[in-house]
Amino acid sequence: xxxxxxxxxxxxxxxxxxxxxxxxxxxxxxxxxxxxxxxxxxxxxxxxxxxxxxxxxxxxxxxxxxxxxxxxxxxxxxxxxxxxxxxxxxxxxxxxxxxxxxxxxxxxxxxxxxxxxxxxxxxxxxxxxxxxxxxxxxxxxxxxxxxxxxxxxxxxxxxxxxxxxxxxxxxxxxxxxxxxxxxxxxxxxxxxxxxxxxxxxxxxxxxxxxxxxxxxxxxxxxxxxxxxxxxxxxxxxxxxxxxxxxxxxxxxxxxxxxxxxxxxxxxxxxxxxxxxxxxxxxxxxxxxxxxxxxxxxxxxxxxxxxxxxxxxxxxxxxxxxxxxxxxxxxxxxxxxxxxxxxxxxxxxxxxxxxxxxxxxxxxxxxxxxxxxxxxxxxxxxxxxxxxxxxxxxxxxxxxxxxxxxxxxxxxxxxxxxxxxxxxxxxxxxxxxxxxxxxxxxxxxxxxxxxxxxxxxxxxxxxxxxxxxxxxxxxxxxxxxxxxxxxxxxxxxxxxxxxxxxxxxxxxxxxxxxxxxxxxxxxxxxxxxxxxxxxxxxxxxxxxxxxxxxxxxxxxxxxx
RNA sequence: UGGCCUAUAGUAUAAUGGUAGUACAACUGAUUUUGGUUCAGUUUGUCUAGGUUCGAAUCCUGGUAGGCCAACCA
Numbered sequence: 001x002x003x004x005x006x007x008x009x010x011x012x013x014x015x016x017x018x019x020x021x022x023x024x025x026x027x028x029x030x031x032x033x034x035x036x037x038x039x040x041x042x043x044x045x046x047x048x049x050x051x052x053x054x055x056x057x058x059x060x061x062x063x064x065x066x067x068x069x070x071x072x073x074x075x076x077x078x079x080x081x082x083x084x085x086x087x088x089x090x091x092x093x094x095x096x097x098x099x100x101x102x103x104x105x106x107x108x109x110x111x112x113x114x115x116x117x118x119x120x121x122x123x124x125x126x127x128x129x130x131x132x133x134x135x136x137x138x139x140x141x142x143x144x145x146x147x148x149x150x151x152x153x154x155x156x157x158x159x160x161x162x163x164x165x166x167x168x169x170x171x172x173x174x175x176x177x178x179x180x181x182x183x184x185x186x187x188x189x190x191x192x193x194x195x196x197x198x199x200x201x202x203x204x205x206x207x208x209x210x211x212x213x214x215x216x217x218x219x220x221x222x223x224x225x226x227x228x229x230x231x232x233x234x235x236x237x238x239x240x241x242x243x244x245x246x247x248x249x250x251x252x253x254x255x256x257x258x259x260x261x262x263x264x265x266x267x268x269x270x271x272x273x274x275x276x277x278x279x280x281x282x283x284x285x286x287x288x289x290x291x292x293x294x295x296x297x298x299x300x301x302x303x304x305x306x307x308x309x310x311x312x313x314x315x316x317x318x319x320x321x322x323x324x325x326x327x328x329x330x331x332x333x334x335x336x337x338x339x340x341x342x343x344x345x346x347x348x349x350x351x352x353x354x355x356x357x358x359x360x361x362x363x364x365x366x367x368x369x370x371x372x373x374x375x376x377x378x379x380x381x382x383x384x385x386x387x388x389x390x391x392x393x394x395x396x397x398x399x400x401x402x403x404x405x406x407x408x409x410x411x412x413x414x415x416x417x418x419x420x421x422x423x424x425x426x427x428x429x430x431x432x433x434x435x436x437x438x439x440x441x442x443x444x445x446x447x448x449x450x451x452x453x454x455x456x457x458x459x460x461x462x463x464x465x466x467x468x469x470x471x472x473x474x475x476x477x478x479x480x481x482x483x484x485x486x487x488x489x490x491x492x493x494x495x496x497x498x499x500x501x502x503x504x505x506x507x508x509x510x511x512x513x514x515x516x517x518x519x520x521x522x523x524x525x526x527x528x529x530x531x532x533x534x535x536x537x538x539x540x541x542x543x544x545x546x547x548x549x550x551x552x553x554x555x556x557x558x559x
Numbered sequence: 560u561g562g563c564c565u566a567u568a569g570u571a572u573a574a575u576g577g578u579a580g581u582a583c584a585a586c587u588g589a590u591u592u593u594g595g596u597u598c599a600g601u602u603u604g605u606c607u608a609g610g611u612u613c614g615a616a617u618c619c620u621g622g623u624a625g626g627c628c629a630a631c632c633a
Contacts (some may be wrong), residue, residue, distance in 0.1 A: 001583060010573095011572090011573050011574080011581095013572090017575090036633095037633095038632085038633050040632090040633085070633065072632095072633080073632060073633070075632095076632075076633090128631095129630090131630060132631080133629075133630090137629075138560090138561090138629050139560070139561045139629065140560050140561050140562095143629095170631085171631065172633055173631095184561075184562055184563090185562070185563080185628080186562090186628060186629055187628075189629090192630095192631055194631085195631035196631080197631080211631090213630095213631075213632085213633090214632070214633050215633095217633095218633085219560070234564065234565085234626080235626090235627055235628085235633095236627095237563065237564060237627070237628090237632090238562085238563065238564095238627075238628055239628095259564085261564090261565080261626090263571095265630080266570085270587070272633095314571080314572085314582065315570095315571055315572075316571065316572045316573085317572090318565090318571085318572070319564070319565060320565045320566065320625090320626090321565070321566090321625065321626055322570085322571065322572095323570075323571090324570070324571060324583095325569085325570045325571075325583065325584065327570085327583065328570080328571075328582080328583050328584085330583095331582090331583060331584090332583095334595090334596095338595080338596065343593080345593095363562070372593085372596080404594065405594095413592050414592090415592060415593065416592075417592095419592090446592065447592095449592085455592085456594095457592095457594080458591095458592045458593060458594090459593090460593075468616080469624080475626060477599090480624095505578095522593085522595080524593050524610095525593050525594080525595070526593095526596085546629090547592075548594090548595050549594090549595065549596090550594070550595085551594050551595090552594040554592085554594095
C-alpha cells in the first residue's frame with residue numbers, strides 16, 4: 001500500500017508519458033518494448049538504465065519486453081557476450097518475453113531488400129567505399145548520384161542474388177536505397193543497406209556472405225516483433241527519418257523510435273571501446289574487475305540488483321547530456337546494505353592492546369548484534385581476551401582536537417565489550433608505538449553496564465588469539481578526473497594509480513568463518529564487504545563494496 | 560560552414576501558461592556502545608536578449624553554450 005502511494009506521487013519521465021497517452025488514446029491496447037544489445041561487449045551501468053526503462057515500461061503498463069541481440073556484424077560479435085548479457089539482465093531482476101536475434105530475420109530481411117529493388121527503391125552499386133564517400137558530399141554540399149543508380153530492376157535483382165551467392169569479393173558491391181543524394185540528412189543520401197562480408201557469423205555460420213546494415217535491420221526487426229515503442233539513445237535521432245522511410249516503403253508494422261540521452265557516470269568510462277581497452281591492456285583484471293562499471297564488475301564488487309535499480313530510478317530519463325555523480329550510486333548501495341548486512345569487526349592495520357587487569361589465560365564470550373537496523377537479525381558470539389588488536393589509527397599519543405579515540409590516560413569503549421583506559425605506551429627503539437597497555441572496567445560490560453562512565457569513542461577490535469586472517473581488497477574510483485574522455489590526450493593517462501589497495505593480512509573476528517558468497521557484511525567503521533570469487537578455504541578474500549560515510553576523515557581533510 | 564537535439568541549484572531530475580519542488584552532494588545541530596544509521600535545519604537554480612500574455616521555467620523570435628551527424632559499426 002505504501003508502495004502504491006509512492007508510485008502515485010512519483011512523476012513520470014517523458015517516455016512513460018508518451019506511452020500513457022498512446023494507451024489513453026487507444027493507439028495500442030498493450031505495448032511491446034525490446035532491449036537490443038549488440039553482443040560485442042559486456043553490459044555496463046549505462047545499459048542498466050536502458051534495461052530498467054524498457055522493462056520498467058512493461059511492468060508499469062500492459063505489455064511485454066523482448067531481448068533481441070542486434071547481431072548483424074559477424075566480425076565483432078561473439079557467443080561469450082550473448083551469455084554474459086543474458087546473465088546480467090537476469091541478475092538485475094528482469095525477465096524477457098522472447099529471446100530473439102536480428103540474425104533470425106536474415107531471410108526475411110533479404111526478402112525486404114528484394115521488394116525494395118522491385119519497387120525501384122534500391123540498387124546495387126559497384127562503387128568502392130572511397131567513391132561512395134566522395135559522392136556523398138558533406139554538410140554544406142549535396143552529393144552526386146552514383147553512375148550505377150539507374151540500373152534496371154532486373155539487373156539489380158540479378159546482381160543482388162549473385163552478391164548473396166558469394167560471387168563477389170568483400171567490398172566490391174553494396175545494395176543501396178534510392179532516396180535523395182541532395183537530402184539534408186546525410187543518412188538519407190542513398191544509405192547502404194547490405195554489404196558483402198565473407199565472414200563466419202556466431203549463429204548463422206557460413207550461410208551468408210552479405211549482411212544487412214543497422215539501418216536495414218533494426219527497424220524491420222522491431223516491426224516484425226510488433227515493437228510499439230523502440231527506445232534508443234540520442235545519437236540515433238538522425239536515423240529515425242530513415243527508420244520511418246523503410247517501414248513506410250515496405251508497408252510493415254509501424255514501430256516508432258524514441259530517443260533519450262545515455263546516462264554518464266563521473267570518474268569512469270562507459271564506452272565499450274574504452275572498456276575493452278582497459279581489459280585488453282590489463283589496466284584491470286578483466287570485465288568483472290570490481291573497479292569496472294560493468295554489471296558483472298559491480299556484482300563482483302558487492303552491489304545488489306536492488307541498489308542498481310534504485311539508482312536508475314533516481315537518475316531518471318531525459319534528453320539532455322548528463323554526467324551523474326557517482327556519490328548517488330554509492331548512496332544507493334549504502335542504503336540497501338545498511339539494511340541487510342551483518343555487522344562484523346575486522347582490524348586492517350593492527351596495534352596490540354594488552355588489558356593488564358584481565359587474567360592472562362581467561363577468555364569471555366560476548367554477544368554482538370548482527371544488525372542494529374533489523375531487530376530480527378540476532379546476535380553472534382565474540383571472544384574477548386587479554387591481548388587484542390585495534391586499528392593503528394585508533395590510537396594517538398598526541399591527538400588533534402576532537403579526536404575521540406584512544407589516547408594516553410583516556411577511556412574508550414570497545415564495541416560490544418568493555419570500556420578501557422590507556423595506561424602505558426610501549427615503543428620500539430625507533431620510537432614507534434608497538435603496544436598499548438590498558439586496564440578495563442569490569443562493570444562496564446556491554447549490555448550490563450553499571451559503571452556510569454560516558455565515553456566519546458567506540459572502537460572495533462579483535463581478540464588476538466581468536467583472530468582469523470583474511471585478505472581485504474579496497475577499491476577506489478578508477479579515474480582521477482570526473483570525465484576522462486573529455487580530457488586532453490589519452491583517457492588512460494587519467495587512471496587512478498591507487499584504485500586498488502590490497503591488505504594482505506587483516507584480522508577478523510571468528511564469525512566471518514561461516515561467510516558464504518551471498519553474505520553481505522558491514523565491517524564496523526570500515527565499510528561494506530563481500531566475499532570475492534577468488535576466495536577459498538585456504539584464503540579468505542573480501543572486497544570492499546563501498547566505504548561508510550566518514551565525517552571524521554572529512555574533518556581531517558579540512559585541517 | 561549546413562541540419563538536428565538540448566539548456567532549471569555543485570549533480571541529476573520535477574513543475575505540462577498560475578506558489579520553482581525532490582533526491583544526492585555540501586554545511587549546522589540533536590541522537591547514537593559504529594565519527595555509521597536516524598532526526599531537525601541551512602546554503603545554492605530557470606543560459607541570454609526581446610516578444611506574446613493579466614500572468615512565462617513553460618509559447619514565439621534572435622543570440623550564446625554544449626552534444627550529435629560526412630563507418631561497407633551499432
